[in-house]
Amino acid sequence: MGFAVMTLTPAAAERVKTIVKTSDNAAGIRVSIKKGGCAGMEYAIDMATVVNEKDDRIERDGATVFVAPEAVLYLLGTEMDYEVTKLRSGFVFNNPNQTSACGCGESVELKPADLARLAEAGNPVVRTD
Numbered sequence: 053m054g055f056a057v058m059t060l061t062p063a064a065a066e067r068v069k070t071i072v073k074t075s076d077n078a079a080g081i082r083v084s085i086k087k088g089g090c091a092g093m094e095y096a097i098d099m100a101t102v103v104n105e106k107d108d109r110i111e112r113d114g115a116t117v118f119v120a121p122e123a124v125l126y127l128l129g130t131e132m133d134y135e136v137t138k139l140r141s142g143f144v145f146n147n148p149n150q151t152s153a154c155g156c157g158e159s160v161e162l163k164p165a166d167l168a169r170l171a172e173a174g175n176p177v178v179r180t181d
Contacts, residue, residue: 057108057119058083058130064143065115067134072116077101080109080116083132085123085162093126093162095145125149128165 060068072078082100085093100107100118107118119127131146149162 057124058110058117058127058132060110060112060115060117061131061133062113063134064132065112067143068115068117069113071099075099079103080118082107082118082120083123083127084120085126095143097143125165126162 068081072080078099078101080100082098082104084096084098086096088094100116104118104120106121108121108124110117110119117132126149127145127147129148133144133146135141135144147162149165151162
């Protein structure tokens, strides 16, 4: 039994493909978590020019997203979307492990996912291989 770390919406997949297409030597993008901001943590997105074998790999519609190993427990069950509004555009993380966010929306407070609870509940992020 394994866990699907994250899912991508069609909009997120399209944006990832556009970013990768316009970058030299990119295999995809890498999502990680870093300490920072007033809430304590921030989502970080970088170009993945070198594939780390320890990264989890998420694919949808030809888009590839790598998840850094240290971020997996914080991102488990997350849906990554891409949103365009009148004032901003960017990736949005719908994360069940997020407990709060700062007022400016730049940082979040995250807790590690409870794997036992997910398995007992038959959560859709659990898959059998």
